Amino acid sequence: MLLEIRELSSCINDKVIVNKVNLSVDRGEIHVIMGPNGSGKSTLLSTIMGLPHIRVCNGRILFDGLDITDKPSYERAKLGIALAHQYPPEIKGVKFSDIAKAIISKYGCGDCSLMARILRVDELLDRDLFVGFSGGEKKRSELYLVMLQSPKLALLDEPDSGVDVESIEYIANAIEYLRSRGTAVILVTHTGMITNKLSRINRIHIMINGTIKYNGYPDEVLPVIMKFGYSRGLEVLNRTFKGGI
Amino acid sequence: MDRESIEKALSKPALYGPDIDLSKYRLDEPSMGELNEKELESIDNVLDKLGFQKTPLSYVQIDESARYRIMEKFLSKYGAKIMPLRKALDEIDLAKKISWKIIKPDTDKYTASTYLHGGEIGYFIYVPPHTRIPIPIYTCLAIIGEKKIQFAHNVVYVDEGGEAHLVTGCAVPHGVREGIHIGISEFYVARNARLTYTMIHAWAEGLHVRPRTGVYVEESGEYVSYYVVYSPIASLQTYPKVYLSKNSRAYLASITAASGSGIYDLGAKTILGENNSSSEIISRVVARDNSQVYARADIEAHSSNTRGHIECLGLLLSDNAIVSSIPIITSKKPGALLSHEAAIGMIAEKELVYLMSKGFTEEEARAILIRGFMNVEAPSIPKNIRAEINRILDLVSKYAVG
DSSP states (O other), X not given: OOEEXXXXXXEETTEEEEEEEEEEEOTTOEEEEEOOTTSSHHHHHHXXXXXXXXXXXXXXXXXXXXXXXXXXXXXXXXXXXXXXXSSOXXXXXXXXXXXXXXXXXXXXXXXXXXXXXXXXXXXXXXXEETTTOOHHHHHHHHHHHHHHTOOSEEEEESTTTTOOHHHXXXXXXXXXXXXXXXXXXXXXXXXXXXXGGOSOOSEEEEEETTEEEEXXXXXXXXXXXXXXXXXXXXXXXXXXXXXXX | OOHXXXXXXXXXXXXXXXXXXXXXXXXXXXXXXXXXXXXHHHTHHHHHHHTOOSTTEEEEEETTEEEEOOOTTTTGGGTOEEEEHHHXXXXXXXXXXXXTTSSOTXXXXXXXXXXXXXXXXXXXXXXXXXXXXXXXXXXXXXXXXXXXXXXXXXXXXXXXXXXXXXXXXEEOOTXXXXXXXXXXXXXXXXXXXXXXXXXXXEOOTEEEEEEEEEEEEOTTOEEEEEEEEOSOOSEEEEOOEEEEOTTOEEEEEEEEEEOTTOEEEEOOEEEEOSTTOEEEEEEXXXXXXXXXXXXXXXXXXOSSSOEEEEEEEEEEOSTTOEEEEEEEEEESSTTOEEEEEEEEEOOOHHHHHHHHTTTOOHHHHHHHHHHHHXXXXXXXXXXXXXXXXXXXXXXXXXXXXX
16 A cells, blocks of 8 residues: 555644544555545645644554654655645745756656646746746646656645636646556545546545545545535435445 | 045045954055966965856956956957056056046045055956947956955946946955955946946955945946855945936846855945936845845936836844845936835745655755745846856855855
8 A cells, every 4th residue: 555544633733633534545546535625635635745834643644654654744755745735835036947947856857848748837937936827827837846756646735726627627637647657646626626537536535524524436426425515415425325434 | 636635535434334444454565467377276266166267267356466368269359358457547548537437536445545555456348339248257356365455446338339248256265364355346338338247255254345336327328237245254335326327227136145243234326317217226135143234225316207126135044143124215306216125034934845845855945945035137138147147146045045
């Protein structure tokens, strides 16, 4: 198993945001975490990435058999975890291309020009990183930087929120490409918009109030959630499939 | 100007910066001659600190010895001249005519003592009309002796429609502890001409530096200056002044990476003298250790339909450092548009966290952000000059991080 999360709880300022989550992801798999705003999805990804404002208050994270629970984010990145931030910061004075080059010098570049084409970022590279980018440009550029890291595990935080239709298409293509290279993906979305653009999703997890309440196959979960929303949908799922956890 | 008033000015302190007792320093007999390879070797370490190569250097001053060589293949091909000012004052009428015209010798004790004791050592550069010199002209001023005083008086004239890019480095080799450098620079940018001036200071903890710079830009001329200080220093005080005629413009950027216990007092003043002149004064300050930085900027509009903008950004990296931004905008005619903005802060935590999540260590992430912070881009700078400035800023950001 590439990633194993056991009984993971994470806290921000002593408040429990993610509560005893278990999750296993293998190479090349795509897992989608869905849930309403504020349910702890982003915090879960940030915890896996090891961002400093989040404290693990229970459980362990194993990556490639290694316990990474106490490792700083840059070490996790070196091990092969990459996070596409939901809101990457605008960095004045630092060119997009400079960061791309710096990442390439760390991780190498076999197919970075292809990736730039898939995500249509060529014309953005000369600009300051994320400064004045549109919603779609930000998401595509951030995903491009994630791809340059050649990660074993890509954590994608709301790659489909606030973006135009074309950008969703490019982003879905990029995710398919990542998977074709054997990268595992955990994708967080609250709208689920991108899910019908992806050819194969291994599991859908429904997260509410910091806990994964249900997990199942896309064919079983998506129609119900799309029709009934999260809380009512969850009731229907539990009644119909008696699956979940 | 009569000698008496200049002699009187020998005891006149400068308006800003610590007052220096010049009698504590030794002055060599000013001399000049052609540059030889042996002398170049003696300043290997200095060139290293500045990131300069030996080959393109056209003027080197070591303490009070002026050494020059014409970059035969390049400068002479263009008819441009570079030589010690003392030689130019003997041979070239123009040099005589314009020397000490922009900067008055009795401005303060530093200008007065340069006038009286400096022996007119320094460089003179002349660019003929409608001549564009595409490659940078490199000059280097080094103090290699202990407790020395170095005077330099530089005069540059870019004639009508001409263009030149000057890169000057001032430094001491490792091991020199004390000294003072006084540099008087007078630049003339004639009609439709353009001058870019990139200055790098790389001194040491016991060095005082007092540059005095005046620039006169004629109609439709352009002056661009990048002023970079990245070493520890005892004190540096400068306040270049640029006079702008009709349709002319100036862009002055200073980048200061302050460290140690140095006092860095850097300013820039532009005078929008005539219609449709414009200027921008940009400064970036990164201060660590116990350094004190005063970033001054002053734009004075004497004509309507002029534009001026000041931007000062500071990054404070230590509890004991100080950054002070002092912008002044003065309008003497309605219709002048003047503005300033200043901000002092620290490295943004969320940017640091973001970069670290991409696999950069904290140190690497800081270096990237500081390098980005220092990225100031003058409009319309040629590619090779921009590359040179970028190379210098790469060097500076390494020192700024510490």
